Amino acid sequence: MWKRVVSFMAIVSLFLVCAPISALNTHKFVQYKLKTVVIDAGHGGHDPGTSGKFTKEKDITLAVALKLGETIREHLPDVKVIYTRTKDEFVELHKRASIANENKADLFISIHCNAIDASPAKRAEVSGTEVYVMGVHKTEENLAVAKRENAVIYLEEGYEEVYEGFDPNSPQSHIMMSIYSTAYLENSLRFAQLLDYQFRERAKRPSRGIKQAGFVVLHRSAMPSVLIEIGYLSNPEEEKFLNDSWGQTLIASAIFRAFRDYKKELESL
Numbered sequence: 690m691w692k693r694v695v696s697f698m699a700i701v702s703l704f705l706v707c708a709p710i711s712a713l714n715t716h717k718f719v720q721y722k723l724k725t726v727v728i729d730a731g732h733g734g735h736d737p738g739t740s741g742k743f744t745k746e747k748d749i750t751l752a753v754a755l756k757l758g759e760t761i762r763e764h765l766p767d768v769k770v771i772y773t774r775t776k777d778e779f780v781e782l783h784k785r786a787s788i789a790n791e792n793k794a795d796l797f798i799s800i801h802c803n804a805i806d807a808s809p810a811k812r813a814e815v816s817g818t819e820v821y822v823m824g825v826h827k828t829e830e831n832l833a834v835a836k837r838e839n840a841v842i843y844l845e846e847g848y849e850e851v852y853e854g855f856d857p858n859s860p861q862s863h864i865m866m867s868i869y870s871t872a873y874l875e876n877s878l879r880f881a882q883l884l885d886y887q888f889r890e891r892a893k894r895p896s897r898g899i900k901q902a903g904f905v906v907l908h909r910s911a912m913p914s915v916l917i918e919i920g921y922l923s924n925p926e927e928e929k930f931l932n933d934s935w936g937q938t939l940i941a942s943a944i945f946r947a948f949r950d951y952k953k954e955l956e957s958l
Contacts, residue, residue, distance in 0.1 A: 734779030
């Protein structure tokens with residue numbers, strides 16, 4: 690019996706010495722490629738989002754989303770760009786996430802505009818970009834932003850069943866939702882950091898930082914994802930900037946550069 694074992698081991702050893710490398714390396718390492726990005730223009734249709742004196746959020750987000758997608762297609766033709774909407778139409782929050790999930794997106798980018806309800810003097814003071822990732826809100830201000838964006842579900846038919854009792858006005862609902870949504874947090878935060886840098890350095894916009902809050906559209910997206918508030922429509926000067934084609938191009942360019950750098954980082958690991 691021992692002789693048989695020795696003989697078998699000798700045969701195996703001979704095979705390992707004589708076999709070509711290609712025969713031994715049957716599980717080749719496949720480098721990760723960021724292939725698909727879903728760009729979500731917030732609001733739309735009978736949901737205008739927030740408003741300035743002469744601008745609706747739904748129009749600004751769509752313009753920036755389309756510019757971003759065009760830039761990615763031009764400079765990174767290997768990336769598949771998918772939009773949640775390309776015109777002024779209402780798309781439910783859960784459908785936006787489903788579009789990303791069904792297309793096995795590698796990244797989900799949701800674009801929005803911000804606003805505050807305050808005195809004219811206060812509105813003129815508050816401006817800048819904010820980048821949100823899924824998580825537990827640290828301040829009441831972050832919660833207020835999430836509540837406003839999540840309130841869109843009230844415009845959807847049968848939202849009670851679709852969102853399984855989630856209440857946009859309940860802080861507890863946001864906390865519970867956030868606790869179960871940390872799987873993609875690390876990469877989401879990295880992309881958020883790159884975005885924040887580009888907003889400050891490329892677009893020269895005041896930054897209000899990277900934040901966490903419970904957004905339905907991020908919670909339902911099974912990939913790294915961010916929600917970007919590109920500026921305040923309640924601020925007269927920022928509203929002019931966001932309504933200007935060049936301002937929209939600067940914002941889209943900043944997001945593109947962050948996306949390009951994020952893609953390069955992931956694919957170099």
